[in-house]
Amino acid sequence: MRTGSGARSSCWPKNGQDCMMLAAAAQEERLMNIEHVLARKGATVITIRPDQSIREALGALALHNIGALVVVDEATRPVGILSERDIVREAVTDERVFDRGVSALMTQDVIVATPADDLKAVAHTMTEKRIRHLPVVEGGRLVGIVSIGDVVKAQRDAYEGEVATLEMRIPPERP
Amino acid sequence: MPDLGTEAHPLRVAIVGAGPSGFYAAEHLLNHKGMVVEVDLFDKLPTPYGLVRYGVAPDHQKIKSVTVAYDKTAGNPRFRFFGNVEIGKDLSVEDLSAFYHLVLFTTGAQTDRRLGIPGEDLEGSYAATEFVAWYNGHPDYTQHTFDLQQTAAAVVGVGNVAVDVTRILLRTPEELAKTDIADYALEALRESKVTEVHLLGRRGPAQAAFTNPEIRELGELPAADVVVRPEEAALDELSKAELDRTHDRTDLRKVEIIQEFAARPLTGKPRRLHLRFLVSPVEILGKDGHVAGMRLVHNVLQATPAGTLSAKPTDRFEELDVGLVFRSVGYRGVALPGVPFREDWGVFLNEKGRLLDPATKEPLPGLYAAGWIKRGPTGVIGTNKPDAGETVQQMMADAAEGKTFTPKEPTAAAAETLVRERQPQVVTYQDWKRLDALEVQRGRAAGRPRIKFVRVEEMLAAAGR
Numbered sequence: 001m002r003t004g005s006g007a008r009s010s011c012w013p014k015n016g017q018d019c020m021m022l023a024a025a026a027q028e029e030r031l032m033n034i035e036h037v038l039a040r041k042g043a044t045v046i047t048i049r050p051d052q053s054i055r056e057a058l059g060a061l062a063l064h065n066i067g068a069l070v071v072v073d074e075a076t077r078p079v080g081i082l083s084e085r086d087i088v089r090e091a092v093t094d095e096r097v098f099d100r101g102v103s104a105l106m107t108q109d110v111i112v113a114t115p116a117d118d119l120k121a122v123a124h125t126m127t128e129k130r131i132r133h134l135p136v137v138e139g140g141r142l143v144g145i146v147s148i149g150d151v152v153k154a155q156r157d158a159y160e161g162e163v164a165t166l167e168m169r170i171p172p173e174r175p
Numbered sequence: 176m177p178d179l180g181t182e183a184h185p186l187r188v189a190i191v192g193a194g195p196s197g198f199y200a201a202e203h204l205l206n207h208k209g210m211v212v213e214v215d216l217f218d219k220l221p222t223p224y225g226l227v228r229y230g231v232a233p234d235h236q237k238i239k240s241v242t243v244a245y246d247k248t249a250g251n252p253r254f255r256f257f258g259n260v261e262i263g264k265d266l267s268v269e270d271l272s273a274f275y276h277l278v279l280f281t282t283g284a285q286t287d288r289r290l291g292i293p294g295e296d297l298e299g300s301y302a303a304t305e306f307v308a309w310y311n312g313h314p315d316y317t318q319h320t321f322d323l324q325q326t327a328a329a330v331v332g333v334g335n336v337a338v339d340v341t342r343i344l345l346r347t348p349e350e351l352a353k354t355d356i357a358d359y360a361l362e363a364l365r366e367s368k369v370t371e372v373h374l375l376g377r378r379g380p381a382q383a384a385f386t387n388p389e390i391r392e393l394g395e396l397p398a399a400d401v402v403v404r405p406e407e408a409a410l411d412e413l414s415k416a417e418l419d420r421t422h423d424r425t426d427l428r429k430v431e432i433i434q435e436f437a438a439r440p441l442t443g444k445p446r447r448l449h450l451r452f453l454v455s456p457v458e459i460l461g462k463d464g465h466v467a468g469m470r471l472v473h474n475v476l477q478a479t480p481a482g483t484l485s486a487k488p489t490d491r492f493e494e495l496d497v498g499l500v501f502r503s504v505g506y507r508g509v510a511l512p513g514v515p516f517r518e519d520w521g522v523f524l525n526e527k528g529r530l531l532d533p534a535t536k537e538p539l540p541g542l543y544a545a546g547w548i549k550r551g552p553t554g555v556i557g558t559n560k561p562d563a564g565e566t567v568q569q570m571m572a573d574a575a576e577g578k579t580f581t582p583k584e585p586t587a588a589a590a591e592t593l594v595r596e597r598q599p600q601v602v603t604y605q606d607w608k609r610l611d612a613l614e615v616q617r618g619r620a621a622g623r624p625r626i627k628f629v630r631v632e633e634m635l636a637a638a639g640r
Contacts, residue, residue, distance in 0.1 A: 031384045034481075035520055036551040040565075042526030043517070044536050113481035115520070118382075124421060125482035134481060137518075161558025165241070 032135055034122060035115035037154045038144040045145050047072045050079060050103035053100075054090075057082055057102055068133035070145055071106045078135045078142050080106035085132075112137045113146060119158075123151045179276070179574065180210025183231035185253070186574050187585045189275040191262045194225020195385030195556050196281035197247040199563035205251045207571055213253045213587055215275070215594075219261035220314065221602040221634040222610065223249075225283060227556065229313040232339040233354035234346060236624050243558055249604045255587070257594050258602030259635070265598045268513050268542075274590040276579035277541055277570050280514065280523060280530075281563070282464070282504035284547040288521075290331065294459030295502070298322070299466035303330065303503035305338045310343055310364075312629035322465075325498030329469050331456055333376040333383045338393065340501050341374050345399040345446050355618060355625045358611040359470035372399075373449040373495060377474055377486040378451055380407075380433040381414040381426050390432055393437075399446040401436045407452040408437035413476050413484050420518025455486060459500055469495040506552040514542065523548050526567025529573070541580040543570055606638035613637045 048057050048069045057069055061084055071080035086105045091097045097105075108139055113134045126134060126148050137145040180186045188204055190197045193216050204212045222228055224242050231238045248254060260266065271278045287302040289295060299322050308316040328344060330337045343351070348365040356364075374393075376383050383390075394401045410418070410430060418427060436450065453474045458469035472492045474486035507521025515524040515533045523544040524531045530542040545566040546559045554562075573579065584590075594601055602610075610628065614637075618625035628634045 032553045036553045039517070039520050039522045039550045040525055040527055042531055042536060043524060043533075049505050114479065116485070117479055117481045117483040120486070121479075121482040157561045158554060158558060160561045161554050161556075164557030164560040165555045166557075 008049055009123065029154060032119040032154060032158060033115065034113050034117045034119065034144075034146060037114060037119060037146055037150050038136060041144060041150070043144075045070055047076070047142070048082065048102055049073075050101065050106065051102045052101065052102050053098065054087060054100050054105060055098040058087065058098070063092060067147065068145070069102075070133075070135045070142060071102055072142060076142055077140055078110060081110045081133060081135060082106040083133060110135060114138060119151065119154055122146065123155060126151060179577070179579070179632075180212070182211055185211040185213045185585070186277070186579075187213050187269045187275045187590070188215070188277045188279060188570070189212060189347050189590075190216045190279045190281055191271075192225065192281040192283060192546075192548075193220075193223040193256065193258070194283055194546065194559075195227060195241070195245075196563050197225070197279075197281070197560040198223075198248050199560045200279055200281060200545050200567055201251075201254055201541070202244075202248045202560075203564050203567035204570070205248065205253055207567070209571060210574060211253075213255075214251075214256045215257055215587075215590060217257045217260050217262055217266075219259070221259040221283055221607070221638060221640075223256055223413065223604070223607055227270050229308055229311045230336075231311075232307075232343060233311065233344065233356040234350065235339075235344075236354065237557070238349045239624075244624040254604075255591075256602070256604040257598075258607060259631070259640075260594055260598045260601055263511050266594070267538060268387045268511070270593065271599075272541060272580040273583050274585065274593060275582055276574065276585060277394065279543040279545060279548045279566065279570065280511070280548055280579075281544070282508065282511070282548045284505050284521065284552040284591055285509045286521075287502060288505040288507055290456060290504060292456055292458055294461050294466070297459055297461040297466045297500075298464050299325065299498055300459055300500040301501065303332070303336050303501040306340055306343075306501055307336060308312060310356050310360040312360070312627040314629060314631045314634070317357070317359065317629050321345070321363070322499060323363055325466075325555065326368050327371040327373070327495075328369050328499035328501065328568075329373045329456070329495055329497040330503060331346060333342065333374060333385050334503060334505070335385065335389065337374060337453045337501070337503035338385050338389050340503065341448060342393065342396065343370050344369050344447055345396050346370050347398045350397065353623060355627055357624055357627055359629070359630050369499065370446045371449065371497075372447070373451055373497060375454050375456065375471070376450075376452045378453065378484065379414050379476055380430045381410060381412060381418060381434065382484055383429065383433075383452070387425060387429050387432060390429065393448060394432070396444075396446075396448065398444050399448050400441050400444045401439065401448045401450060402441070403433055403437040403450045404453075404595075405437045413478055420431055423498055452488065453558060455488065456500075457488075457492070460494070466498055466500050469497050469500060471495055496540075506547070508548040508551075515539070518609050520551055522551055525549055527569050538573075538578075540573070540578050600640045602635070602638050602640060606640060610634060610638040 068083040201214045284295045454471040458470040473491040476484040510516040529538040545563040614625040
């Protein structure tokens with residue numbers, strides 16, 4: 001076996017840099033996925049029905065301080081998504097937008113995620129396709145929504161965690 | 176109370192679970208600028224550090240030096256450790272609410288997810304975490320036995336626990352004897368007949384959850400050759416397209432390492448690690464109640480609408496000749512009476528760490544969670560630091576608004592009286608340091624980082640209880 005892996009150190013790679021990387025990395029659990037992002041977001045998803053008005057939708061966006069609403073049918077299956085941007089775009093040309101129905105303005109062709117989707121893949125998809133909100137569905141049922149802000153925070157926490165782990169590696173070993 | 180959080184009336188917090196999250200939360204609380212906070216950190220075991228002591232592999236000692244930071248936190252005069260005290264048994268959550276303003280759970284993810292396939296409960300099929308707890312000398316697992324007389328083992332999953340278990344199975348007694356592995360485990364592994372370990376990943380090389388240093392380490396085992404099938408190391412079109420798009424250097428490097436393994440010849444080392452990709456167990460086969468093999472299905476990758484490359488079973492099957500199975504496909508938290516639990520994800524129902532009433536989805540005053548019991552089992556040790564920080568932020572905001580329990584006796588002395596009444600053999604941090612010093616001293620003579628005490632009675636004796 002390699003030398004330098006005595007009782008005080010059982011880190012096999014050759015140099016200290018690798019050892020530190022190993023120290024940080026070897027604790028890696030399963031890759032973060034959407035389930036882990038949702039777990040700390042509570043269980044409430046703000047939804048709206050397609051036959052409700054844009055006025056009601058704006059009320060809900062303002063009340064909950066969010067940027068998008070998942071549009072659901074009677075069985076709480078997602079049938080669309082309505083973002084503040086959808087409303088803004090329409091309001092430019094249509095002064096009476098407030099009285100219109102949600103179904104008229106919502107995006108119907110919604111990309112959805114599942115709790116098992118990789119955070120990394122979802123981050124990539126959201127950036128590439130310029131999606132800011134992704135409904136999360138499990139067994140046809142809406143279980144949450146992930147915003148680009150949630151994704152950025154999850155990634156930032158992951159990086160911060162790696163840095164924190166490395167920093168903790170710096171103190172000298174106990175005698 | 177208008178003067179809550181002052182020298183006269185400190186905010187009193189009970190933290191349940193002395194793993195990394197418990198210590199990081201304590202650190203954040205004690206360093207809070209606005210309020211004077213006192214922290215009592217409980218653990219059901221006499222020893223602190225949770226998975227750093229009982230999870231991190233014995234051949235990764237350097238990772239365990241994170242405890243230096245925890246010792247610093249423990250040195251704060253407003254911090255106390257109450258080891259060997261189990262919440263839910265010695266004390267109830269209701270008891271805590273009579274002596275503390277806030278209660279924070281950092282109880283981790285204590286059980287395994289199941290594979291959900293036939294044969295899972297055959298003799299010789301084990302949860303990988305049980306094996307980990309056993310070789311690390313966790314007092315609840317010292318009596319477990321593992322059938323190491325088999326020559327071939329399958330380890331299902333490619334997370335860090337799966338990789339740890341694989342490494343420990345393939346290291347020689349001489350290598351293990353330099354670690355702080357439990358003595359009985361060292362003896363059992365000395366007699367191990369296991370020479371073939373099949374590490375099974377359901378997706379491809381580019382999607383494997385292990386990190387590059389981890390996988391490189393698998394290729395440097397002194398007594399085991401690593402074997403990768405070239406056809407499984409090769410990237411499929413979807414993975415190739417994704418890597419072309421993302422140019423993720425870590426993933427590219429990972430694939431490179433795995434493909435380099437596939438090109439290696441056997442060098443005649445006595446043991447072999449078969450690193451497999453794109454396979455999932457569909458059945459554990461048995462004979463006379465014992466594992467006698469495993470039926471695998473070969474997978475292909477398909478993209479989900481959100482962009483994840485996920486495994487899809489084909490109609491190609493394979494039988495693996497193994498007598499031993501370690502299951503490592505994820506972990507779940509354990510519910511606690513009176514605490515809202517999300518059964519589907521195995522976490523406490525919470526929003527940024529505030530526990531929620533399942534009926535109203537409104538915060539339950541006084542109750543919080545951090546770490547794996549809050550977000551699920553993911554991230555490195557240090558990930559729990561920002562995670563605990565987020566929870567502590569909510570706790571301090573709530574405390575400032577008076578949203579706390581209204582304890583009858585919010586004093587350190589009253590809490591200690593109760594604890595000692597319910598559990599006379601409580602272990603303090605000072606007691607632990609005594610135990611720690613003895614373990615290190617025992618190890619020094621043998622050229623090992625420490626020799627662990629593994630039974631609660633001997634721990635208590637060593638701690639001077």
